[in-house]
Amino acid sequence: MAERLRTVDEQLKIVLDAVGALDPIELTLMDAQGLLLAENIVSEVPLPGFDNSAMDGYAVRAVDTRDATPEHPAVLPVVGDVAAGATTRAGMGPGLALRIMTGAPVPSGADAVVPLEDTDRGVARVAINRPARSGECVRRAGEDLPAGSPALGAGAALGPQQIALLAAIGRDRVTVRPRPRVLVISTGSELVEVGHRPGFGEVSDSNSYLLTAACRDAGADARRVGIVPDDHAKLLDVLESMLLRADVLVTTGGVSMGAFDVVKQALSELGTVEFTRIAMQPGKPQGFGHLGNQIPIFCLPGNPVSALVSFEAFVRPAIRKLLGKRNYFRATVQASALERMDSPGGVRQYRRGVLHREATGGYSVSLVGGPGSHLIASMAASNCLVVLHEEVTSVAPGSRVTVMPLLLANR
Numbered sequence: 001m002a003e004r005l006r007t008v009d010e011q012l013k014i015v016l017d018a019v020g021a022l023d024p025i026e027l028t029l030m031d032a033q034g035l036l037l038a039e040n041i042v043s044e045v046p047l048p049g050f051d052n053s054a055m056d057g058y059a060v061r062a063v064d065t066r067d068a069t070p071e072h073p074a075v076l077p078v079v080g081d082v083a084a085g086a087t088t089r090a091g092m093g094p095g096l097a098l099r100i101m102t103g104a105p106v107p108s109g110a111d112a113v114v115p116l117e118d119t120d121r122g123v124a125r126v127a128i129n130r131p132a133r134s135g136e137c138v139r140r141a142g143e144d145l146p147a148g149s150p151a152l153g154a155g156a157a158l159g160p161q162q163i164a165l166l167a168a169i170g171r172d173r174v175t176v177r178p179r180p181r182v183l184v185i186s187t188g189s190e191l192v193e194v195g196h197r198p199g200f201g202e203v204s205d206s207n208s209y210l211l212t213a214a215c216r217d218a219g220a221d222a223r224r225v226g227i228v229p230d231d232h233a234k235l236l237d238v239l240e241s242m243l244l245r246a247d248v249l250v251t252t253g254g255v256s257m258g259a260f261d262v263v264k265q266a267l268s269e270l271g272t273v274e275f276t277r278i279a280m281q282p283g284k285p286q287g288f289g290h291l292g293n294q295i296p297i298f299c300l301p302g303n304p305v306s307a308l309v310s311f312e313a314f315v316r317p318a319i320r321k322l323l324g325k326r327n328y329f330r331a332t333v334q335a336s337a338l339e340r341m342d343s344p345g346g347v348r349q350y351r352r353g354v355l356h357r358e359a360t361g362g363y364s365v366s367l368v369g370g371p372g373s374h375l376i377a378s379m380a381a382s383n384c385l386v387v388l389h390e391e392v393t394s395v396a397p398g399s400r401v402t403v404m405p406l407l408l409a410n411r
């Protein structure tokens, strides 16, 4: 009887059940960009902090300008200037004006600011061309955010706007879910460091670059450790040295049935990493489990396209979960197939595609390169994965197909 392969969804559930959001840490504001807040933030201060002018103009009492017109302006003595940065509140009697700059505290006794444009811009006296409304051009203390009110809630994503708010209320450190630290190694005795011209039979290690970049794109703090040859003892040594520095380990290569598939051989013996065959193409052989003190390890296949597809299927959702995100998955779109697409039934096939946005607003998609998992150049020419589900064997041109756009992520 044929072996029953595990489905992508079954494997994904095993992976996601094994990881949870990382414990919160305190970071400075700029280091917290892109992360999720892990505390409720209440502002101790009001925003704005004091009544201040929205314009360059003249602080007045609105009643003193009640009957002003261009022909019969209200003419008021100007008794001083208030600039932004004035740290005491000026006072102003009835029938007078103070020249005031944007952001400067509105003097006590004034209830409106008349913009320069509606005056003769006088220095000793000012002629005001129209009546001011009480409250006009005054930004009230606390009108944006009263003191003691919630500013941001736990779970909020810290984009530029949220970072601005935290800065405005004086928070220079916040408690957030940290970026998972991911360490990536490539395994394979054929691999050479990038920059060393490969000799006959040798291959530049592109996977550790691919996966480190993909981890970073997913929001992780990822580093490449480098290449490990197909050598049992060396592999275990390097993995051991990585354990204290990582929240997640990722390896590529060495997980198939070959005589030198060292990752599978060495880690199977430890009993904490499971090697399975998944009903997907590419990416059939997968390893997942834990090493050391429960550090999740993903052992991905070595073919570059398999490595990317495996990353998208399993590692990226796990990284997003570790970050504390509630939605771990990339958005997919439905697109009209621009060509016939065939897929073996019973497996989930991921093809490289080019997604086009139609003038009508919908999407269409064409394939780039064949299904071969060694096609790095066509992978680089793609901007999406076309997902041909288990039940699909053929997609006719014009039919709808599921597409996972691989956009540069929101970190």
Ligand code: AMP
Pocket (backbone or CB within 6 Å): 186, 187, 188, 190, 191, 203, 204, 205, 206, 207, 208, 252, 253, 254, 255, 256, 258, 301, 302, 303, 304
């Ligand atoms: P493996 O999964 O180790 O059997 O490798 C499958 C194929 O992927 C072989 O052709 C390898 O040379 C290639 N490969 C493995 N690791 C890498 C890597 N880090 N960079 C580029 N190609 C790789």
Ligand code: MG
Pocket (backbone or CB within 6 Å): 187, 188, 189, 253, 254, 260, 261, 302
């Ligand atoms: Mg290998």
